[in-house]
Amino acid sequence: MQIAMKNGADANHEVVLAGPRVSPDRFARPDDNVPEAAGPRNLEVLLWYRQFVSSPQEPCLFWNQLSMPVSRSMPILAWLTERPAQAFAAFLGLHAAVWTALPTLLYPNLPLDLIEALIYGASGSLAMTSCRRCPGGWSRSQT
C-alpha cells in the first residue's frame, strides 16, 4: 500500500492514499497531539504506522518516511511516494535516453570495444584469439 502525507500549516497530517480506498477511520492517529518534531518514538504511534507497512509485499524502508512530512516545497518527493511505479519507469527511461544521447552526440568515434564487436560480430566469430604477444599462429578468429 502506498501512502503519502501532506503537511499542513499546523502539526496535523492528512493521509492521502494512492492504493485502494479504505475507511478514513482506519487512519485516525491514536494521538493527534503528538508533535511533528518528536517523530515516531511513541510506541503507540509506531504501531499505528506499522499497519500501513505490515504487508510483506510493500514494507517501508524508513520509519521516517512515513512520519516525515512531505513538504509542499518538495513536490517531487510527494510524487515519488504517490506514484512509485511511474517514478521507476521515468527513471529508467530518463537514464536510457540520457546515456544513449550523450555518447551519440559527443563521441567522434565508436569505442574500441564496439569496433571490435562489429568486426567479430560480422564475421560470425565465436571467439577471438588474436593477440599481439601471442605466437603468430594464434592471430586468427575461431569460427
Place this chain on the structure above:
Amino acid sequence: MPWWLVEIANLTIGHDSAYYLLAQVAVVAGFAAVFAFARPLIGVLGALVALLIVDGLHYFNYTAAKFNHDVVQLPFWALAGYAFHRALRGGEIRHWLVLGLAVGLSLWAKYFVAVLALPLGLFVLFDRDARKSLATPGPYIALGAALVVMAPHLVWLINNDFLPFAYAEHRALPSRGLIDHLWHPLQFAVSQLFFLIPPLLIALPLYWPRRANDEPLMTKMVDDHDRRIVTLLAFGRPPPY
C-alpha cells in the same frame, strides 16, 4: 554474446546510437532486476533509492557506452541475484529455474560468472537456512538448467582447447616478483574504492545527519537470512555468524 547483439543492432538499425541504446537496454534490464529484488525487502521508495545509489557506479552510465562483455553480463547477474533470493525464501521451482537460466546465460556473457556461481553454491551448501533447500528439487533444477544453457559453449571450449583462457593469460601483464603481486591487487582495490565514492555520496543522506538512535533505518521486514543473502550478493561472502 555482445558481438552477436551488436551485429543484430547493426543489421536492423545500423546507426551508432543503436549500440549505445543496446548498452542501455542491458543496464535498464539490470536495474529492473535490482528493483524487483529490493522492493519486497525495503519497500518501493527504498528500492528507488537503491537504484539511485547503484546508478552512481560508472559501470552503469558512462562506461556502459562501450558495450562489451562487462555490460552484457549486468542484467544476468542482477537476475541471478533476484532469483537466488526468491528461490531460497520462497522455494518456488520457477525461481530456481530462472536462477539456472541466468547463471547459464552469464557464462555466454563472460567467463567471470564463476565469481558469481561459486559463492552462490557455497552459500547453499554451508548456510544453515539455505542448506534446507538441498532437500528440495530446486537447486538441482537450477544446476541442470545452467548446464543445459552452458552446454553448447562448454563443448566449443573443449573442442578448442580452452583458447580464450590461453588468450587472456597471454594478454595479461606478467607480474614480476612479490611487489607486482601486491601492487596490482592494491592498485585494483584502490581504484574500486575510488569508484565507490559517487554511490557513497548518493547514499550519504541515509546516514548523515544521523537521526535519533531509537529510529531504526530499516524495518524488521528483513530477517537475518535476508541479510546474509544480500551481503553475499553484495560482497561475495555472507557476514560472520
